[in-house]
Amino acid sequence: xxxxxxxxxxxxxxxxxxxxxxxxxxxxxxxxxxxxxxxxxxxxxxxxxxxxxxxxxxxxxxxxxxxxxxxxxxxxxxxxxxxxxxxxxxxxxxxxxxxxxxxxxxxxxxxxxxxxxxxxxxxxxxxxxxxxxxxxxxxxxxxxxxxxxxxxxxxxxxxxxxxxxxxxxxxxxxxxxxxxxxxxxxxxxxxxxxxxxxxxxxxxxxxxxxxxxxxxxxxxxxxxxxxxxxxxxxxxxxxxxxxxxxxxxxxxxxxxxxxxxxxxxxxxxxxxxxxxxxxxxxxxxxxxxxxxxxxxxxxxxxxxxxxxxxxxxxxxxxxxxxxxxxxxxxxxxxxxxxxxx
Amino acid sequence: xxxxxxxxxxxxxxxxxxxxxxxxxxxxxxxxxxxxxxxxxxxxxxxxxxxxxxxxxxxxxxxxxxxxxxxxxxxxxxxxxxxxxxxxxxxxxxxxxxxxxxxxxxxxxxxxxxxxxxxxxxxxxxxxxxxxxxxxxxxxxxxxxxxxxxxxxxxxxxxxxxxxxxxxxxxxxxxxxxxxxxxxxxxxxxxxxxxxxxxxxxxxxxxxxxxxxxxxxxxxxxxxxxxxxxxxxxxxxxxxxxxxxxxxxxxxxxxxxxxxxxxxxxxxxxxxxxxxxxxxxxxxxxxxxxxxxxxxxxxxxxxxxxxxxxxxxxxxxxxxxxxxxxxxxxxxxxxxxxxxxxxxxx
Numbered sequence: 001x002x003x004x005x006x007x008x009x010x011x012x013x014x015x016x017x018x019x020x021x022x023x024x025x026x027x028x029x030x031x032x033x034x035x036x037x038x039x040x041x042x043x044x045x046x047x048x049x050x051x052x053x054x055x056x057x058x059x060x061x062x063x064x065x066x067x068x069x070x071x072x073x074x075x076x077x078x079x080x081x082x083x084x085x086x087x088x089x090x091x092x093x094x095x096x097x098x099x100x101x102x103x104x105x106x107x108x109x110x111x112x113x114x115x116x117x118x119x120x121x122x123x124x125x126x127x128x129x130x131x132x133x134x135x136x137x138x139x140x141x142x143x144x145x146x147x148x149x150x151x152x153x154x155x156x157x158x159x160x161x162x163x164x165x166x167x168x169x170x171x172x173x174x175x176x177x178x179x180x181x182x183x184x185x186x187x188x189x190x191x192x193x194x195x196x197x198x199x200x201x202x203x204x205x206x207x208x209x210x211x212x213x214x215x216x217x218x219x220x221x222x223x224x225x226x227x228x229x230x231x232x233x234x235x236x237x238x239x240x241x242x243x244x245x246x247x248x249x250x251x252x253x254x255x256x257x258x259x260x261x262x263x264x265x266x267x268x269x270x271x272x273x274x275x276x277x278x279x280x281x282x283x284x285x286x287x288x289x290x291x292x293x294x295x296x297x298x299x300x301x302x303x304x305x306x307x308x309x310x311x312x313x314x315x316x317x318x319x320x321x322x323x324x325x326x327x328x329x330x331x332x333x334x335x336x337x338x339x340x341x
Numbered sequence: 342x343x344x345x346x347x348x349x350x351x352x353x354x355x356x357x358x359x360x361x362x363x364x365x366x367x368x369x370x371x372x373x374x375x376x377x378x379x380x381x382x383x384x385x386x387x388x389x390x391x392x393x394x395x396x397x398x399x400x401x402x403x404x405x406x407x408x409x410x411x412x413x414x415x416x417x418x419x420x421x422x423x424x425x426x427x428x429x430x431x432x433x434x435x436x437x438x439x440x441x442x443x444x445x446x447x448x449x450x451x452x453x454x455x456x457x458x459x460x461x462x463x464x465x466x467x468x469x470x471x472x473x474x475x476x477x478x479x480x481x482x483x484x485x486x487x488x489x490x491x492x493x494x495x496x497x498x499x500x501x502x503x504x505x506x507x508x509x510x511x512x513x514x515x516x517x518x519x520x521x522x523x524x525x526x527x528x529x530x531x532x533x534x535x536x537x538x539x540x541x542x543x544x545x546x547x548x549x550x551x552x553x554x555x556x557x558x559x560x561x562x563x564x565x566x567x568x569x570x571x572x573x574x575x576x577x578x579x580x581x582x583x584x585x586x587x588x589x590x591x592x593x594x595x596x597x598x599x600x601x602x603x604x605x606x607x608x609x610x611x612x613x614x615x616x617x618x619x620x621x622x623x624x625x626x627x628x629x630x631x632x633x634x635x636x637x638x639x640x641x642x643x644x645x646x647x648x649x650x651x652x653x654x655x656x657x658x659x660x661x662x663x664x665x666x667x668x669x670x671x672x673x674x675x676x677x678x679x680x681x682x683x684x685x686x687x
Binding site: 005006007008009015016187189266267269319320321322323324325326327328330333334336337338339 | 342364370371372373374375376377416417418420421430431434441443447549550553663664665675676684685686
C-alpha cells in the first residue's frame with residue numbers, strides 16, 4: 001500500500017487542511033482549548049477581568065514583497081487579526097525568522113522595518129525572537145513564525161461556536177484583493193485595471209474590532225478573518241463549529257471590478273480567495289445595524305455590508321445567487337487551480 | 342432576465358438540453374440556474390471539459406518525461422488529474438520539476454532560461470486554446486528554440502457532438518454550444534446538428550443571462566419545429582468565426598483521430614503537428630507512445646460525458662470519488678460535471 005504523503009493541497013486551508021488538523025494534531029494534542037479551533041486560544045487567567053488570548057502562525061509567501069505589503073507586515077497583521085477575532089486586544093508578539101543562505105540583508109532590513117512600522121501603528125510590541133539560517137533551497141528566502149498574546153474582557157464571548165439562529169452576517173469590505181494581488185505579482189500576469197494596480201488589502205484589524213466591541217461587545221457572537229480558503233471557508237468553519245446554517249446573498253458581497261475580472265479570467269471563485277484585512281462578523285439581529293454603522297465609519301470597514309443571516313436549516317453555508325438561484329457553498333476542497341479555458 | 346425565465350417556464354414540453362462545454366456546466370451550477378428551470382427542462386452535460394477528456398496515457402507520458410529530468414509545464418487544471426499510476430501533483434512533491442503556467446508563452450520563457458533542459462508543454466484544450474498554441478509554435482520556430490516541445494492532446498468539439506448524435510442513445514433535444522469555441526470556428530461547423538440531425542442548437546455566452554437566453558431560444562426553436570444554429574453570443578461570435586485564427590491553427594496542426602477519456606476513439610477529433618512542425622511534437626522528439634488504459638470499473642464518466650447518465654447515478658459519486666480523491670475524469674476537473682454536482686450540490 002502507498003504511504004500517504006503531505007501535499008501542497010494539505011496546506012490550502014480547506015477541507016484537506018481540516019482533515020489533517022483533526023486526524024493528526026487534535027488526535028494527539030487535543031484538549032478543551034485546542035479543540036475549539038478558533039483563530040486564537042482563550043486561556044483562563046487568575047483574573048476577574050481578563051482572559052489571556054494566545055495565538056501562533058507561520059508566514060510563507062511568494063513573492064516576499066507584493067503590491068500593498070510584504071511578508072513582515074503580513075506576519076504582524078496576521079497575528080494581530082487572529083487575536084482580534086476573539087475580541088482580544090493584541091499586546092505582545094514574538095518573531096522567529098528562518099532565513100535562507102543567500103538572502104540579501106537589505107531585503108531582510110526592509111522586512112524588519114515594515115514589521116516595526118506595522119507594530120507601532122497597531123500598538124503591539126515585539127518582545128522576543130529567534131533567528132535560524134538554513135541552507136540554500138531549504139526555505140524560500142525567508143519564513144517567519146510568530147506568537148501573539150492579547151487580553152480579552154471576560155464579559156466578551158466571541159467564538160466560532162457562538163453563532164445563533166437569526167444572527168446577521170456582516171462583511172467588512174471587498175473580498176479577494178490580497179489573493180489576486182499576490183497571484184498577479186507571483187505569476188507576473190500583468191493584470192491591471194486602467195491605472196489602478198491590484199493591491200493587497202493587508203491591514204491590522206484590532207482598531208476596527210476595538211470600536212465594534214466598544215459599541216456592542218455582547219452583540220458580536222463570532223468573527224473570522226477570511227484568510228486562506230476565503231470567505232466561503234471562514235463561514236463554513238463557523239457554521240460547523242456552531243452547528244447552524246448560514247445563508248448569504250451573492251449580490252451583497254463587495255467585490256472590486258478588477259478582482260472580479262481577474263477571477264473570471266483565471267477561473268477562480270472570489271469567495272475562496274484569501275484576504276488579509278477583512279473580517280466577517282456574526283452579530284445579533286438587534287445590534288447589527290449599530291455595529292454596521294460603527295464599521296462603516298472606520299477606514300477598514302467603510303465598505304462593510306450585511307451579506308446574510310444564520311438560519312436553522314439546512315446546516316452548512318448557502319449562497320443565493322445574483323439571478324435568484326441557490327447553491328451550496330462548500331469549504332474549499334483543496335487549492336484552486338487556474339483553468340485551461 | 343425575469344421575462345426570459347417567464348418565457349422558459351411557459352414551455353411545457355419535456356426536453357433534454359445538453360450544454361457541451363465544461364465552463365457552461367460550472368456556470369449553470371454556480372449561478373443556481375437549475376433551481377430556476379422548470380422540471381420539464383432537463384440539462385445534460387457534454388464532453389466539453391478538456392481536462393476530463395484527456396486520456397490517462399497523456400499523463401503517463403508527461404510523468405515519464407518528468408522523471409527523466411524534463412521540465413513539464415502545464416495549465417493548473419491538469420495537476421491533479423490521475424494517470425494510470427500517479428498524478429503530476431504527486432510527482433512534483435517527489436521532486437520532479439513540474440510547473441503551472443498561465444500561458445504557453447511562459448513555457449517558452451522557461452525554455453529560454455533553461456537552455457540545457459528539455460521543456461515540455463502539455464497541450465490540452467479545444468479550438469479556444471489551440472490557435473494561441475499554434476502561434477507560439479511559430480514563435481518558437483522563428484526563434485529557433487530547440488529545447489521545447491508540446492504534447493498535442495488538443496481536441497475538436499464538432500466531431501465529438503457528431504459522435505454523440507451518431508450513437509443515438511442520449512435523446513438530446515437541443516444543444517447549448519460553447520461561445521468561446523465559436524469565437525474561433527464560427528457557427529458553420531455545427532450546421533450538421535440542425536441539417537442532418539434536426540436538432541436545435543444555440544451558440545451561447547457564459548453569463549447566467551446568456552445561458553438562460555440560450556435555453557429560451559432552444560425552446561422557441563422546438564416550438565417552431567425549425568431547427569437551426571443560432572448565435573446568442575453575438576457580441577463575440579460571427580458566423581464565419583475568426584478566419585485568421587483558424588488559418589493559423591491549421592497551418593501548424595492538422596486533424597487526426599483522437600482518444601477521448603471515458604468515451605474512446607473519435608474520428609478526426611484531435612490535432613496533430615503538420616510535418617513542418619514535427620520537431621515540436623514531444624512524442625516524435627522522445628519516441629513516446631500513448632498507451633491505452635482502461636477506465637476504473639464501475640465509473641460512469643463515459644456515460645456522463647455523453648449525456649446518458651447523471652453523476653448521482655454513479656455508485657462512486659461523493660463516496661469513493663471526490664474532488665480530492667477523483668476516480669473518474671468528470672470529478673477530476675474543476676469544470677467536470679461530477680465536480681460541479683459535488684461542489685454545488687445539484
